[in-house]
Structures are given as structure tokens and as C-alpha cells.
Amino acid sequence: MLRCLRLTTAGESHGPAVVAVLEGIPAGLPLDAADVAGELARRQGGHGRGGRMRIEKDAGEIFAGVRLGETLGSPIAIRIPNRDFRNWREAMAIAAPEVEDVEVLRRVYLPRPGHADLAGMLKYDREDARDILERASARETAARVAAGAVAKRLLGEFGVRVESHVVRIGPVAAPAEEPLPDDLTAAADDSPVRCIDRSAAAAMVEAIDAARRDGDSLGGVFEVVARGVPVGLGSHVTWETRLGGRIGGALMSIHAMKGVEIGMGFEAARTRGSDVHDEIERDAERRGSGGYRRRRNNAGGLEGGMTTGGTIVARVAMKPLSSLRRPLDSVDTRTGEPAKAIRERSDVCAVPAAGVVGEAMMALVLADAWIEKFAGDSLSDMRRNVESYLARLGDSGLTDDAAGRDTARGTG
Numbered sequence: 183m184l185r186c187l188r189l190t191t192a193g194e195s196h197g198p199a200v201v202a203v204l205e206g207i208p209a210g211l212p213l214d215a216a217d218v219a220g221e222l223a224r225r226q227g228g229h230g231r232g233g234r235m236r237i238e239k240d241a242g243e244i245f246a247g248v249r250l251g252e253t254l255g256s257p258i259a260i261r262i263p264n265r266d267f268r269n270w271r272e273a274m275a276i277a278a279p280e281v282e283d284v285e286v287l288r289r290v291y292l293p294r295p296g297h298a299d300l301a302g303m304l305k306y307d308r309e310d311a312r313d314i315l316e317r318a319s320a321r322e323t324a325a326r327v328a329a330g331a332v333a334k335r336l337l338g339e340f341g342v343r344v345e346s347h348v349v350r351i352g353p354v355a356a357p358a359e360e361p362l363p364d365d366l367t368a369a370a371d372d373s374p375v376r377c378i379d380r381s382a383a384a385a386m387v388e389a390i391d392a393a394r395r396d397g398d399s400l401g402g403v404f405e406v407v408a409r410g411v412p413v414g415l416g417s418h419v420t421w422e423t424r425l426g427g428r429i430g431g432a433l434m435s436i437h438a439m440k441g442v443e444i445g446m447g448f449e450a451a452r453t454r455g456s457d458v459h460d461e462i463e464r465d466a467e468r469r470g471s472g473g474y475r476r477r478r479n480n481a482g483g484l485e486g487g488m489t490t491g492g493t494i495v496a497r498v499a500m501k502p503l504s505s506l507r508r509p510l511d512s513v514d515t516r517t518g519e520p521a522k523a524i525r526e527r528s529d530v531c532a533v534p535a536a537g538v539v540g541e542a543m544m545a546l547v548l549a550d551a552w553i554e555k556f557a558g559d560s561l562s563d564m565r566r567n568v569e570s571y572l573a574r575l576g577d578s579g580l581t582d583d584a585a586g587r588d589t590a591r592g593t594g
């Protein structure tokens with residue numbers, strides 16, 4: 183999925199820390215701790231989170247790849263300590279236990295339907311589901327968001343903004359907002375569920391509270407938008423360079439995601455071609471798109487596996503979380519007898535946080551495609567490559583207010 187960048191994450195949910203190592207970012211990118219801390223704080227929020235988020239205070243310590251406020255071109259390493267580890271020292275110890283005690287070691291033999299527990303136990307030959315669930319936990323997304331903050335910082339140098347908002351929680355859908363607010367992040371982060379429609383947000387909060395009362399969980403849909411992206415990232419020439427697949431794959435790789443739509447998405451399958459495709463007009467003033475514009479953006483900013491110069495729009499469906507306070511039927515894997523699944527502390531709804539993770543994954547893919555197209559070991563080399571491309575397109579600059587105001591289904 184990533185071709186020029188490489189992201190490795192490590193860490194268990196209740197172990198000492200989660201870690202991200204990001205390779206391939208050019209030298210000379212201004213970066214400081216606040217860039218990472220701000221994104222990590224955004225990921226921790228959202229109505230519907232459980233007790234864990236009151237324990238964690240994620241900030242992220244950059245401990246490699248940055249010196250005196252600028253990247254070095256070397257791997258960037260970021261560590262996010264798990265404050266909860268202090269409550270899990272025995273259960274998550276590195277050393278073999280001296281005494282076998284199921285309670286102290288918090289062993290799990292009751293796999294949860296919908297979770298990685300059972301398939302992981304069978305695949306990895308582990309009797310204790312904790313050996314699976316600690317790593318399957320969405321805690322890992324903190325590392326992705328830390329790396330995504332670096333990718334955002336790189337894209338931001340060129341006026342590209344990656345943002346998100348929640349458009350559905352369980353049965354409650356937000357009406358389509360046209361156009362999206364210019365500062366989508368501020369508008370979304372102002373809402374307890376990161377939904378920019380106030381009355382829908384209130385109904386979403388109620389739906390989450392009702393699920394919590396019932397010991398249940400709720401999924402939903404978030405939309406990720408990337409504005410200010412020039413034409414020509416990605417490529418039509420090979421299957422693995424097509425950007426739709428790279429974006430879709432990255433978003434689907436987030437825990438609990440079950441579907442991705444680009445632009446008009448599944449609706450396009452029900453609609454005639456003439457009502458789907460975005461007609462082309464000459465617009466010499468428009469930047470980053472070679473002097474062309476579209477009358478709408480059903481394509482979601484992608485045609486033929488390449489960016490069109492319009493806003494990239496992806497909607498992502500998240501299933502309800504599989505840790506339920508009122509657990510579903512399962513099997514005790516020690517005895518083979520029917521039993522209720524384990525009751526693990528968890529969130530009721532994590533869709534607002536998942537939107538922030540979606541931004542990180544989109545930013546990583548776009549930064550990757552950016553590096554692929556513009557290369558350069560340093561930011562200054564990269565900048566020259568961008569400028570020469572834009573000059574060839576006849577453009578004088580990248581960021582364009584008109585491009586910035588594109589909406590999901592508006593002009594492209």
C-alpha cells in the first residue's frame with residue numbers, strides 16, 4: 183500500500199508503550215512534539231469512549247529522526263507510553279510467570295464474536311486469547327495517528343489538508359452538508375461526536391447513551407476529505423499504483439472497518455453514467471489541476487487511479503465494537519462447552535476517534551504518493567520538483583481557495 187514510505191508499528195494495548203517508526207520522510211521538514219501531540223489528543227476524544235481514555239494522556243515522544251526542529255531524512259521513531267501498563271505489570275510482563283494464576287495473568291479463554299480472538303488463537307496456536315487481543319486492539323491506531331501527523335505536516339507544506347467528520351452513528355445519519363465548512367476540523371472537533379450537524383449530533387449522543395445503557399455498542403460512518411491535492415498523484419498504469427486501491431486498502435486496514443466508498447461510491451452503481459461523471463470545463467485560473475475544473479465531484483477526486491485536482495472524498499463504515507458488556511454466545515476453548523464471551527472493558531462507540539485515524543491513513547497514503555511523484559531527499563529538493571511540475575501545468579501555485587471549498591459532491 184505504501185510504496186515510498188514505510189510505517190512499522192509495535193506494541194500491545196496494555197504493554198509498556200506503542201511505537202511508530204516511519205521511514206522515507208525527506209530531510210528538512212519542520213516538526214515538533216506539538217504536531218504529534220495535537221493529533222493524538224484529537225484521537226482520544228469522542229462521546230462513547232470508555233474508562234481507558236481517562237487513564238491515557240497520549241502525547242507521543244519523538245526519539246529519533248528529528249533534530250533541532252527538523253527531520254533528518256532518517257527513520258522517525260515515536261513512542262506513546264501506555265499509562266495503563268502500571269495496572270497490567272504482571273499480566274503483560276516480558277518474563278515467564280513464576281506462578282500460573284489465570285486471574286493475575288488475565289488469561290482469556292472466552293473469545294468474542296466479531297473480534298480477532300478466535301481466528302488468532304487458532305492461527306497462532308495460542309491458548310490464551312490475550313496473546314491475540316492485546317495486539318488486535320485499536321490502541322495500535324495511536325501509533326498510526328502519530329505517524330499520520332508527520333505525513334500531514336509534509337502535505338501541509340504544500341497546502342494539502344486532510345480532515346474528517348462523522349456522518350452516521352448507528353441509525354442516526356447527518357444530512358449532507360454543502361459546502362463543507364472551510365475549517366472542517368474546527369467544526370467537527372467542536373462536536374462531541376465530530377458531526378458538524380448540531381441536531382444530528384445530539385441524536386447521535388442519545389443513541390450512544392442508549393447503547394451504553396443496554397450494554398451494547400454502535401458503529402457508524404465517517405468521511406475523510408483531502409483538499410488542495412493537485413492533479414496526477416497515483417497512476418493508471420499498474421494495479422498497485424492506482425490511488426483508489428491504496429486509499430481504500432489503507433482505510434480498510436483500520437480496526438473494525440467494513441466498507442469504503444470513494445465519492446458517489448455505491449450510489450454510482452444505481453445511477454446512469456450521464457448522472458455520474460463529472461463534466462469538464464476550462465478554467466485557466468484554477469490551480470493544481472492544469473487549468474481545468476469539473477462541474478461536480480462524484481468521482482471523489484479520483485479518476486483512473488489518479489487525483490483529478492478535486493477534493494478527495496472517502497466514506498468509511500465501521501462496525502459496532504465487538505467487546506460487549508452484555509456478551510454474546512461463545513465457547514470456553516478449554517472445555518468446548520458453550521459460554522458467554524469475555525467481558526472486557528471497552529468503548530461503546532469509537533467512530534469519532536476512527537475518523538481521526540482515517541485522516542492519518544489518508545495522509546500517509548497521500549504523502550506516499552506525493553513522495554513517489556515529487557521525490558527529493560530534502561524538502562527543498564521536493565519543493566523544486568513540485569514547482570517544476572506546476573510550471574509545466576501552467577500553474578503558479580498550489581493552494582487555491584476554490585479548490586479548498588470543494589465539497590463532497592460539489593464542484594471538483
Ligand code: EPS
Nearest residue numbers: 232234235318319320321324527528529
Ligand atoms: C480497545 C478496548 C479499549 C479501548 C481501546 C481499544 O481499551 P481497554 O481494553 O483498555 O479498555 O479504549 O482503545 C485504546 C486504548 C485507544 O487508545 O484507542 C480494543 O479492544 O480494541
